[in-house]
Amino acid sequence: MSLNSVSRITTNGLSTRRFPPAWREAAVFGALWGAGEITLGAFLTAIRIPMTGVFMACFGIIILISGQMLIKRRWFPLRTALVCAGLRSLSPGGVIFGPMFAIILQGLIVSLVFYILHKPLIAGVVSGFIATITSILQGIVVKLIVYGATLWDIYLSLLSKAESILHLHAGQGWIIVGLFFVLVGSLGAGAGVFGWRLGSAAIRKKEILRG
Amino acid sequence: MVERSSLGKLLVVIAALILVLAGNVFAILMGFLIVLTTALYIDRSAFRKLGKPRFWLFSLSVVLLAGLLLGKNPRPVFGIDISPDGLFAGLMMNVRAFSLVLGMVLISRSLTRARFLSLTTRLGLPHYIPAFQTALETLPRMKSAFKDSRQKGRLFGFDNLVDFILLTGELASRGCGIPERVMIFGITGKRKAGKTSLMRKIGQSASVEGIPVGGFIQERYSNDEHFSCGFNVVSVANGNTQMIAEKQGNAPFSFSEEAFINAASWLRRDAEGCQLLLVDEMGILEARGEGHAEGVISTMIKHPDKVWILSLRKDILDELMHSFGIKQERIINLDKENADRKGFVDAVLSALREISV
Numbered sequence: 372m373s374l375n376s377v378s379r380i381t382t383n384g385l386s387t388r389r390f391p392p393a394w395r396e397a398a399v400f401g402a403l404w405g406a407g408e409i410t411l412g413a414f415l416t417a418i419r420i421p422m423t424g425v426f427m428a429c430f431g432i433i434i435l436i437s438g439q440m441l442i443k444r445r446w447f448p449l450r451t452a453l454v455c456a457g458l459r460s461l462s463p464g465g466v467i468f469g470p471m472f473a474i475i476l477q478g479l480i481v482s483l484v485f486y487i488l489h490k491p492l493i494a495g496v497v498s499g500f501i502a503t504i505t506s507i508l509q510g511i512v513v514k515l516i517v518y519g520a521t522l523w524d525i526y527l528s529l530l531s532k533a534e535s536i537l538h539l540h541a542g543q544g545w546i547i548v549g550l551f552f553v554l555v556g557s558l559g560a561g562a563g564v565f566g567w568r569l570g571s572a573a574i575r576k577k578e579i580l581r582g
Numbered sequence: 583m584v585e586r587s588s589l590g591k592l593l594v595v596i597a598a599l600i601l602v603l604a605g606n607v608f609a610i611l612m613g614f615l616i617v618l619t620t621a622l623y624i625d626r627s628a629f630r631k632l633g634k635p636r637f638w639l640f641s642l643s644v645v646l647l648a649g650l651l652l653g654k655n656p657r658p659v660f661g662i663d664i665s666p667d668g669l670f671a672g673l674m675m676n677v678r679a680f681s682l683v684l685g686m687v688l689i690s691r692s693l694t695r696a697r698f699l700s701l702t703t704r705l706g707l708p709h710y711i712p713a714f715q716t717a718l719e720t721l722p723r724m725k726s727a728f729k730d731s732r733q734k735g736r737l738f739g740f741d742n743l744v745d746f747i748l749l750t751g752e753l754a755s756r757g758c759g760i761p762e763r764v765m766i767f768g769i770t771g772k773r774k775a776g777k778t779s780l781m782r783k784i785g786q787s788a789s790v791e792g793i794p795v796g797g798f799i800q801e802r803y804s805n806d807e808h809f810s811c812g813f814n815v816v817s818v819a820n821g822n823t824q825m826i827a828e829k830q831g832n833a834p835f836s837f838s839e840e841a842f843i844n845a846a847s848w849l850r851r852d853a854e855g856c857q858l859l860l861v862d863e864m865g866i867l868e869a870r871g872e873g874h875a876e877g878v879i880s881t882m883i884k885h886p887d888k889v890w891i892l893s894l895r896k897d898i899l900d901e902l903m904h905s906f907g908i909k910q911e912r913i914i915n916l917d918k919e920n921a922d923r924k925g926f927v928d929a930v931l932s933a934l935r936e937i938s939v
Contacts, residue, residue, distance in 0.1 A: 391871030392755075392905040394709040398716035399754035405717060406724050441751040443900055453707070457714045458721075460695045468690060517682050518644060518675045519605065521652065525644065528651035572744040573751065 393444055400438040400447075401454025404431055408459050408474070424506040425555055428477055429562035431455070432502055435481045436495040436566025441573055445486065452478020473509055477502045492567045499563025500556040507555055591624055592692050599685045602678055610674060614681040621684050628687045632680065641676045648672025720753065755904055760879060761886040765933045766908045767926070770894040771916030777893040780916065780923060781860050784891060784930050785818060788858045793934050795819070796852020797860035797890075798845050800826065815841050817848045818860055837873075846877025853885040857934055862893045869901040878906070889933050 407430050415423040435448040455478075456471040484498035485491075515522055534544040594616065601613035621628045653668030693701075702710040728746060760766075769777045778799050785795045796819045804811035812828030812835070826841035852859060859881070867873030882890065894902045896917070902908070914926040 391709055392901075393870060394713040395716060395871075396754040396904075398713040399720050399750060401713070402717040402720035403724055403750050406721055437747050438751070441747065442754065442904070444904075450713070453702075453710065454713050454717050457695075457698070457702075457710070458717055460698060468686065516603075517679045519678050521648065521671055521675055522644065525647050525651055529647065532651070569740075569743055569747055572740070573747045576744055576748060577751075 393447070394450060396438075396442050396444065397447060397450030397454050400434060400442070401451045401458065404434045404451060404455040404474075405458030405461075407431075407434070408455060408470070409461060412470070422507075422555075424473060424510065425503050425558060428473070428503045428506040429499070429558055431474065431477050432481065432495070432499045432559060432562040433566040433569065435478065436491065436498070436563055437570035437573060439481065439485055440491050440567070440570030441577075446482050448481035448485065449475075449478040452476075452481075469509075469513065473506055476505055476509070480505060491570060492564070495563030495567040496560045497563070499559035499561070499566070501559070503559025503562070504552050504556045507552065591620060592689060595620055595685050595688050599682060602681045602685070607674060610678050610681070614677050617681045617685045617688070621688060625688060625691060628684060628691060631687045632683060637683070641679060644675055644679075645669060645672035648675065724750070755907055760882045760907050762907070764882045764886050764907075765889045765937070766882075766906060766912065767889070767891045767930050767933075768894045768899075768903070768908045768913040769891060769916065769926075770896045770899050770913060771921075772896055775916040777916060778862055780914075780926075781862060781891055781893055784927050785858065785860055787927060787931060788934055791931065791934075793858055793938065794856040795858045795860065796849070796856035797858075797862075798848055799860060799862040813863070815845050815862075817852075819848070819852050819856070822848070842873060842877070845874060846880070849877050849881045850884070853881050853888060857888060857937055858930075859888055859890050861890065863895070864892050864902055864906075865895040866898060869898045869905055871905070875905070887937060889930060889937060891930060 408427060411430065412423065412427050415426060420426070431452075435451060438451065439447055452475050456474045459467070459471050459474060480502045481494075481498040484501065485494045488494040488497060530544040530548070531541070533539075534541060539547075598613040598616035598620070601609045601616070604610075604613075648671050649664040649666075649669035650662070651668065652671055653665030655667065656663035656665040658664075699711050699714060769780055771777055778801075781799060788795050796817075798815050798817050800813045800815050801823075802811065802813055810828055810830045813826050814823045815826040816823045822844075824841045824844055825838055826845070827835045827837050829835045849859065849861070861874060861878055864874065864878075868875045868878070878890075878892075882888075892902075892906065892908070894908075894913070896915075899913075903910070903913070912929070914921055914923065916923075
């Protein structure tokens, strides 16, 4: 049976189709992530912890990496993220585009990185690094869309002012910005390693239990 | 998705947002007035979203910084050089932000959860709604899984987290509802490795021992005259045959919905009296919960005290094992030189004897 024919049968909407296991697994892990988003995410936002998005991205990365190692199904992280994004609409704000988009983006990043790199440890580190940086970039991009491109000029002027106050050479401010992103990315990479450790330990324990 | 009246208002808001995004001062002001009027007319509570101190603090900073850092001809105000042009640019940035945030609040309010879910079906994700409902049902179970993983120690450490993830994984694979006591054996191997033949052999051995056998096998056929080939599904109990998949030349296979439904009904019928059930050609469709999956899973749930032999496609073995909860030790790989066929047959027959007792 070719994949082509499989997709045809799906779009034809046969009555033999049922809730696929891939979505069932995504539902369970999505529920786990969603529970964290609704409780921990809301708590961190309420007590005004800075960079809540980065911490929640790390939380998501740990679940996605360990889950992907256990489930071993392609695009599992993206499906899980879609379910989690839906659950995020249960929080008091209702359908909020920002966090929902961020969650789906994280799922897409982890799926794509696993699709390209295969090795869970490397994929975990790379996807964690990218996902946390993306969560910071998302905030900046949204502000640029909302306030317009002039905000970028303000950011650039602030950067050059900071350079002159700190007696740095022109362009060195960008190095500090870069270092900040590397620091944030390292948090995500750390979350990726932790997710990998968790997944590896879970697989080992599963094999021991199997005998 | 949205009622006609609210759709009209929504389109007005979207048009206003496009105007705002255009960047021109006149367009921004026009868009701002439209969004403001629409919000006052449709939903005044949308203004609450703008009441966040962080939003106003950032907006105020933008105006001040724009005055300080942007624009030409700065004038001294209380000893600080501030550009009126910069201040105006900062003000316009705030008008733009105010319009966009208010507009997005209005749009997000018209997109309720129910509408969001129906939108996913329209976007080609038909399985999203059942997945979402399963996730909702799973949320309370997460709490008990968390408690279970904490039982071993008072402090929540790495080991507890491992247990928690394992429990979540188990919950995910058990979700299909196949009871653990169902005895499922799997035969895998590449094409023409002898999967169906071994299945038939076990069926015959069981019949010789007086054990009734049911289910179905799939037979390949080809018609050189019409350049076509395909598969027939054949009932083990009475030999009924039906075409299940066929293709012409290099075209992809087309499937018979009726054949899948009939095969499922054969399984249900055979499960009433047979102890051994054979299911041939579990492949991509079944791994995705389509094809024979529904018939097999529903029969396994209804008749858990049966022995099953499934022929599994090798390239998606992991997914099939996971989907149907098949244990590694109950699978024979016919591609291996030392595949213990006799041992496998004996294992199936002894499982059947245990059930009979």
